[in-house]
Structures are given as C-alpha cells and as structure tokens.
Amino acid sequence: MIIANHIAKDLESASYVRRMFEQGEALKKQYGAENIFDFSLGNPEVEPPDSVREAFVRDASSGAPGSHRYMNNAGYMPVRERIAAMIGRKSGTQMRPNLIVMTVGAAGGMNIALKTLLNPGDEVIALAPYFKEYDFYAKNHGGSIIPVLTDSETFLPLPDALEAAINERTKAVIINSPNNPSGAVYGDDSLKAIADVLRVCEKKFGSTIFVISDEPYISIVYDDIKVPHVFRYFKNAIIVYSYSKSLALAGERIGYAAVNPDAEEADSVAAGLVFCNRVLGYVNAPATMQRIVSDNLETSVDIAVYTEKRDAICSIMRDAGFDFRIPQGAFYLFPKILGEDEEAFKERAVAHNILIVPGSGFGWPGRFRLAYCVATDTILRSRDAFMELAAEYHSKG
Amino acid sequence: MIIANHIAKDLESASYVRRMFEQGEALKKQYGAENIFDFSLGNPEVEPPDSVREAFVRDASSGAPGSHRYMNNAGYMPVRERIAAMIGRKSGTQMRPNLIVMTVGAAGGMNIALKTLLNPGDEVIALAPYFKEYDFYAKNHGGSIIPVLTDSETFLPLPDALEAAINERTKAVIINSPNNPSGAVYGDDSLKAIADVLRVCEKKFGSTIFVISDEPYISIVYDDIKVPHVFRYFKNAIIVYSYSKSLALAGERIGYAAVNPDAEEADSVAAGLVFCNRVLGYVNAPATMQRIVSDNLETSVDIAVYTEKRDAICSIMRDAGFDFRIPQGAFYLFPKILGEDEEAFKERAVAHNILIVPGSGFGWPGRFRLAYCVATDTILRSRDAFMELAAEYHSKG
Numbered sequence: 001m002i003i004a005n006h007i008a009k010d011l012e013s014a015s016y017v018r019r020m021f022e023q024g025e026a027l028k029k030q031y032g033a034e035n036i037f038d039f040s041l042g043n044p045e046v047e048p049p050d051s052v053r054e055a056f057v058r059d060a061s062s063g064a065p066g067s068h069r070y071m072n073n074a075g076y077m078p079v080r081e082r083i084a085a086m087i088g089r090k091s092g093t094q095m096r097p098n099l100i101v102m103t104v105g106a107a108g109g110m111n112i113a114l115k116t117l118l119n120p121g122d123e124v125i126a127l128a129p130y131f132k133e134y135d136f137y138a139k140n141h142g143g144s145i146i147p148v149l150t151d152s153e154t155f156l157p158l159p160d161a162l163e164a165a166i167n168e169r170t171k172a173v174i175i176n177s178p179n180n181p182s183g184a185v186y187g188d189d190s191l192k193a194i195a196d197v198l199r200v201c202e203k204k205f206g207s208t209i210f211v212i213s214d215e216p217y218i219s220i221v222y223d224d225i226k227v228p229h230v231f232r233y234f235k236n237a238i239i240v241y242s243y244s245k246s247l248a249l250a251g252e253r254i255g256y257a258a259v260n261p262d263a264e265e266a267d268s269v270a271a272g273l274v275f276c277n278r279v280l281g282y283v284n285a286p287a288t289m290q291r292i293v294s295d296n297l298e299t300s301v302d303i304a305v306y307t308e309k310r311d312a313i314c315s316i317m318r319d320a321g322f323d324f325r326i327p328q329g330a331f332y333l334f335p336k337i338l339g340e341d342e343e344a345f346k347e348r349a350v351a352h353n354i355l356i357v358p359g360s361g362f363g364w365p366g367r368f369r370l371a372y373c374v375a376t377d378t379i380l381r382s383r384d385a386f387m388e389l390a391a392e393y394h395s396k397g
Numbered sequence: 398m399i400i401a402n403h404i405a406k407d408l409e410s411a412s413y414v415r416r417m418f419e420q421g422e423a424l425k426k427q428y429g430a431e432n433i434f435d436f437s438l439g440n441p442e443v444e445p446p447d448s449v450r451e452a453f454v455r456d457a458s459s460g461a462p463g464s465h466r467y468m469n470n471a472g473y474m475p476v477r478e479r480i481a482a483m484i485g486r487k488s489g490t491q492m493r494p495n496l497i498v499m500t501v502g503a504a505g506g507m508n509i510a511l512k513t514l515l516n517p518g519d520e521v522i523a524l525a526p527y528f529k530e531y532d533f534y535a536k537n538h539g540g541s542i543i544p545v546l547t548d549s550e551t552f553l554p555l556p557d558a559l560e561a562a563i564n565e566r567t568k569a570v571i572i573n574s575p576n577n578p579s580g581a582v583y584g585d586d587s588l589k590a591i592a593d594v595l596r597v598c599e600k601k602f603g604s605t606i607f608v609i610s611d612e613p614y615i616s617i618v619y620d621d622i623k624v625p626h627v628f629r630y631f632k633n634a635i636i637v638y639s640y641s642k643s644l645a646l647a648g649e650r651i652g653y654a655a656v657n658p659d660a661e662e663a664d665s666v667a668a669g670l671v672f673c674n675r676v677l678g679y680v681n682a683p684a685t686m687q688r689i690v691s692d693n694l695e696t697s698v699d700i701a702v703y704t705e706k707r708d709a710i711c712s713i714m715r716d717a718g719f720d721f722r723i724p725q726g727a728f729y730l731f732p733k734i735l736g737e738d739e740e741a742f743k744e745r746a747v748a749h750n751i752l753i754v755p756g757s758g759f760g761w762p763g764r765f766r767l768a769y770c771v772a773t774d775t776i777l778r779s780r781d782a783f784m785e786l787a788a789e790y791h792s793k794g
Contacts, residue, residue, distance in 0.1 A: 002660075003666055004512070007512070007672065008665070008669075011665075011669065011672055048465055056685075057454070060458075068647065069440050070440045070648050071648055104650070105680060107678035108678045117401060119401045119403075248465060248466075251466050251467050251685075253680060253683050272408065286683045
C-alpha cells in the first residue's frame with residue numbers, strides 16, 4: 001500500500017460520509033435537486049451581508065500595492081489590533097494584538113491550538129454531542145479526544161462526568177457553545193460548573209488544563225439569549241473563531257485564534273500558535289479576507305432569517321411528533337430517531353428524499369442532526385416528507 | 398511549561414529567524430526602510446498581473462449566489478477540470494480532475510502530500526540546498542527529512558549521493574526545481590539520473606518511492622530555459638504548485654497538488670490528499686482565489702522584470718567579486734560568503750544595511766541567499782553597500 005496505514009484506515013471510516021454524500025448526489029440527479037430535502041450539511045445557504053459584499057468590491061477595486069503579499073504569519077497587525085480591542089471590550093480583559101492569530105477558519109485555529117498544546121499521548125475532552133472532526137484534529141498532533149456525555153435532555157455539561165474523565169494526561173477541554181449539533185448554549189451556571197471542576201482537577205493533578213472555545217456559532221443565537229464570554233470564566237483559554245457562519249464566508253477560510261491575556265505563559269502560547277500556523281502550512285490567513293472581515297467585525301448575517309428557518313423546521317418536526325429540544329443557537333436540530341435502529345431510520349428518511357446525519361456522527365447515537373441552514377422554502381416543502389416518514393413509524397407502533 | 402515540549406524546542410530554533418527579522422525591523426526604523434537593503438525574504442514585491450486584478454474586481458462585483466460557500470474539500474470541479482486539462486497537455490498524461498486537489502498554497506500542498514504518504518519513522522530526501530521548512534512539514538506527520546548534497550558548483554543532483562541515502566524507510570524524494578535558494582533548474586539529464594536511482598532502489602528495497610515536486614518557481618525561468626515536466630520522468634509523482642510567485646498572490650494562499658495518473662494507486666493517493674486537506678484544517682482552498690486563478694492558468698508575472706532584477710544583482714555581485722552561479726530560475730542568488738565565518742559575514746552585511754539569510758538556513762553553510770524579488774531600485778542602490786562589504790574582506794587579504 002502506497003499511502004500511510006493510518007490514513008488508509010481513516011479513509012475507510014470516512015467513506016461512510018462519502019457514500020452518504022454520493023447517495024445524496026444520485027438522488028438529486030434522479031429526482032431534481034429541488035425535490036431532495038438535504039439537511040445533511042452545515043454549509044449556510046444565506047449570502048454574506050451587503051457590507052461584506054461591498055467590502056469585497058472596494059478592496060478588489062482599490063488595487064492597493066502589496067495587498068496580496070505575505071504578511072506576518074500571525075496576520076495583519078491593524079486587523080489584529082481591531083479584533084483585540086473588540087475582545088478586550090467584550091471580555092473585560094487587557095487583550096493585546098500579539099495574542100491574536102488570524103487563521104484559515106476555525107478548523108485551522110483548532111489545529112494550531114492543539115498542535116501548540118499537545119505532547120504525544122495527551123488527552124483532550126470534548127463534551128458530546130460534538131463535531132467529530134475534533135477526533136482527527138487531536139490525532140494529527142499525537143493526542144486523542146475523550147468524549148464526555150452531557151445531560152441527555154438539555155445537552156448541558158454534567159460536572160461529575162467531566163471530573164471523572166479528567167486525569168493527569170488531560171491537556172485541554174473543548175467547549176463548543178452554541179453547540180453543533182445540539183443547539184445548546186452554555187450559560188453562566190454551566191461555565192462556572194466547568195471552571196470549578198477544572199480548578200479542582202488542576203490542583204489534584206498539579207496540571208494546567210486549557211479551555212479551547214470553538215465559537216463559530218457565537219453570533220447565531222435566538223430569543224435574545226446571551227452567550228457569556230469564556231474569558232470571564234477561564235483564565236487558561238484560547239478562543240477559536242470563524243467567520244464561516246457569522247458572515248457566511250465558509251469557503252473563504254477566515255477566522256482567528258485568541259489567547260486570554262491572563263493565561264499562564266500567554267505570550268508563549270501565542271508564539272506557539274503563530275509558529276504552528278506557519279509550519280502546518282497555512283503560513284498566514286488569506287490576505288484579502290483578513291481585510292474584509294476587519295471592516296465587518298460587528299456585522300452578522302440576519303438572525304431573523306435563521307429564526308424563521310428554525311421556527312419552520314421546529315413546527316414541522318413538532319407536528320410530525322418528533323422529540324427534540326428547541327435550539328438556542330447555531331442552525332441544527334438534534335431530534336431522537338424513530339424506532340431503535342439509527343441506520344434504518346436514516347435509510348427510511350432517504351426513501352422520503354430526506355438527507356440527515358445520524359447522531360453517531362456526533363458521538364451520540366439514537367438522535368440525528370438536521371442542518372436547517374438551507375433555503376426556507378426547502379424547509380417548508382419538506383413537511384409532507386417528514387409527516388409521511390413519521391406516519392410510517394407510528395402506524396407500526 | 399504549558400506548550401508542548403517539541404514546540405518549545407522548535408520555537409527556540411525558530412527564534413534565530415525572528416531575531417533576524419526584528420534586527421531588520423529595528424534597522425528600518427533607525428535608518429528608514431528605503432535605506433535598508435532587505436534581501437532576506439522571498440516575498441515578491443511585484444504586483445499580480447492586470448488580468449488577475451481584473452478577475453478580482455469582476456468576481457467581487459458579480460456577487461453570484463453561493464460564491465463563498467464550502468465546496469468539495471478538493472476544490473471546485475470546473476477549476477480542477479481546467480487544471481487537469483493543462484497538466485495533461487504539458488505532461489502527455491491522461492490527467493483527470495479527481496487527481497487534483499486545490500490547496501492553501503504550496504505549504505498546504507506539501508503538508509497534505511507528506512501526511513498522505515508518511516508512516517511514523519519514514520524518511521523523505523531533500524536535495525540540499527533546500528527550503529528548511531520541509532523539516533517541519535515532515536516532522537508534523539511523523540517523518541523526517543534526510544538532506545542529500547548536490548554538486549557544489551552546479552547544485553544539480555549527484556546520483557551516487559542520492560543512492561547512498563536511500564534505504565528501506567525512504568518514502569519520498571522532494572524535488573524543487575527551479576531551486577530555492579540555488580536558482581538551479583534540473584534538466585532532462587538530472588531528472589533521468591534521479592529516475593534511474595529510484596528504479597534501482599525501489600527494486601533493491603521492494604519499495605515505492607514517490608517524487609514530490611515542489612514547483613512554485615516553475616514559471617520563473619530565464620534565458621528560454623525549459624523545465625521538463627516531472628510526470629515525464631516519474632510515474633510515482635505528486636506535483637505541488639502555488640500561485641504565490643507566478644501570479645504574485647503569496648498572501649492569498651492558493652495552489653494545488655496533482656497526482657500523476659500513471660502512479661501506483663493514484664486514486665487512493667488522491668483520496669488521501671483530499672482527506673488530509675480536510676482534516677489538517679484547511680478544509681478547502683479559499684473559494685474566491687480558486688476562481689481567480691482558474692481564469693489565469695496561462696498567466697504569469699512579467700519575467701522580463703525578474704530578468705532585469707537578476708541581471709542587476711548579478712552585475713553588482715560580480716563587480717564586488719562574489720563567487721556565485723547565475724540563477725536559471727526563481728529569484729534567489731546563492732553566493733559564497735566572504736571569510737570563513739557565516740555568522741560574522743551576516744553581521745558585517747547588516748553593518749552595511751544589507752539583510753541576507755546564511756546558507757545554513759538552507760542546509761548549506763558557507764553561502765548565503767539573496768532574495769532579489771525586491772524593487773529594482775533597491776537592488777541598484779545596494780551597489781555601494783556590497784562593494785564596501787567586499788572591500789572590507791579584500792583589504793584584509
């Protein structure tokens with residue numbers, strides 16, 4: 001075999017996702033894309049806000065000399081200064097621009113954070129349900145993800161479960177709030193509970209445990225819910241942010257990583273992030289995109305549009321009798337499957353032209369994820385399909 | 398210590414480069430940037446060709462729906478189709494788009510190629526002098542770089558030295574022609590000699606050895622020199638390309654990796670590249686940049702401008718009595734230092750406001766690299782400084 005053994009193995013397990021994707025493509029070809037209700041991908045259908053599109057045109061037209069050259073591996077200093085000022089204001093910390101690294105999206109940010117922190121064999125806790133790509137990211141850098149279950153109804157952290165999972169090899173805990181796939185937002189109580197556990201465990205093991213806060217959905221929250229700033233609860237914290245969702249720029253790969261100025265050895269952690277950004281081959285975040293987001297730090301896609309989508313899918317799923325929790329943030333619904341067999345449920349959904357991702361793909365079997373970042377019309381037209389799918393199960397019930 | 402031990406160690410060795418950079422910045426502050434002859438960075442001063450800048454404006458203004466969403470991890474299919482057609486034409490192979498992966502520059506391409514191929518402990522040969530970032534790239538994925546010296550005057554491969562370095566752990570050989578830092582271009586004879594060695598060694602060890610051809614400088618060649626297509630010499634080859642130099646888009650991070658269709662298990666290698674592009678956190682190459690380069694596949698910066706720069710620096714260095722070879726490609730000069738002490742030479746250059754990188758930074762002590770991708774005016778104005786620097790050494794006899 002030519003390719004590395006572990007890659008060949010990973011490709012096998014990744015082939016499930018590929019088959020799902022290919023099945024979807026085949027269905028779209030057969031029935032027409034508009035007749036397939038594809039809720040399988042977190043790829044927002046909404047367009048970037050007007051101010052972002054205007055910034056694009058302005059930037060391209062200006063043709064300012066040097067706009068496309070390499071810059072510092074950490075990114076443009078003026079961009080980092082503006083982001084630092086914003087984080088300082090929101091978190092109440094003395095944020096400094098040298099603690100900010102512009103990244104190739106949140107996936108790039110997660111990778112540099114993990115590479116900076118992990119010694120071989122180190123463990124990283126992820127609160128399930130969680131984005132399974134974390135498994136690969138940790139493995140890239142010699143570590144591994146230890147999933148810890150959250151409350152089965154609220155999907156909020158369970159302090160005792162967290163404490164039980166932490167040992168002397170635990171180097172970091174990933175927090176992802178608003179959560180993909182559950183839509184849960186961790187409030188003050190949850191963050192305080194996690195902080196208390198970490199304090200106890202750090203003392204017990206004489207270790208330092210970092211919080212890596214993966215925040216791509218932080219500006220997509222509903223019903224005026226407030227998401228507390230993680231720097232207010234965790235000194236030893238790295239924020240990983242992406243503009244993929246907030247500015248609908250997923251394909252452009254732009255985000256940042258930010259170290260809490262009050263973290264132990266904050267400057268050395270930031271230097272590690274910059275170094276890893278360089279040697280992992282990102283080199284620097286895309287130049288033009290840095291300037292575009294810098295002009296749009298307080299901008300976000302229209303949350304009313306996502307609220308409408310959320311309410312539409314919730315109404316359908318409620319009427320069809322599914323058991324789910326109304327998401328407080330992000331754009332995913334995470335209902336219980338019907339019947340007992342996840343795979344059978346997925347296939348039955350496909351038979352109704354509905355594409356979903358089984359909960360096992362998020363470390364939580366027995367549920368499924370609906371990504372409702374699709375056209376509202378698609379959601380509305382999926383009603384009959386969901387009703388019929390549910391009816392099939394209920395008639396047998 | 399908070400950060401990983403190996404990162405802390407790498408940061409120490411990386412601090413030499415940082416100190417050099419800081420020294421340069423301090424000099425620029427003290428004397429004015431225009432009075433510092435900074436030949437230390439391969440960051441092209443030239444602007445992208447007009448057609449690239451026009452494509453930017455056109456793309457930004459079109460506001461086509463979906464332009465900034467995720468696409469396949471391998472990149473847009475129409476872009477890959479056009480690149481495949483071009484490679485097929487140039488290489489005489491039956492190139493297919495599914496063997497092309499759009500990447501975050503060549504650094505991204507090198508990382509996915511190495512991660513795809515390397516099992517822990519595998520070795521990768523680099524022909525010195527070479528771009529030392531390769532060391533980190535191989536280490537990222539559990540491998541290591543084994544440097545093999547080339548001819549000390551021509552910097553062309555020495556088949557015997559190559560053969561002596563290959564063993565059963567050798568998984569790949571990196572070729573970088575035109576070469577950074579020597580400016581050497583490997584002609585038909587050199588490539589054939591390497592191919593012969595690989596054939597012998599593969600038979601001897603019962604192994605498959607891939608050629609990874611790092612080609613960011615392939616369109617920057619002088620005097621009508623032809624660079625042979627590597628696919629014509631190596632079946633088991635991956636091309637890693639970047640538009641950083643050819644279109645002066647270094648900060649935008651766009652390139653591709655391409656597997657020879659005649660390679661063993663070519664499809665599985667390509668699948669590995671796509672998978673690694675995803676899990677290393679690049680996810681996909683920046684969307685807008687894919688479209689921009691797709692409209693400019695046959696475009697290049699004006700080579701006449703680089704020829705002018707090359708001739709200007711060569712004239713100065715010749716007059717100052719330096720010993721060097723005229724580059725056939727890329728935009729670096731790699732002369733012998735004066736005196737015996739590389740570090741002392743570098744510091745003396747700094748005293749004349751000249752910034753260079755010692756040859757040890759490329760696995761070849763006793764020489765130094767001049768990156769002449771700076772303003773031609775800067776080159777011309779550096780004449781006195783180089784003459785004085787050389788005079789200091791010559792007066793000491």
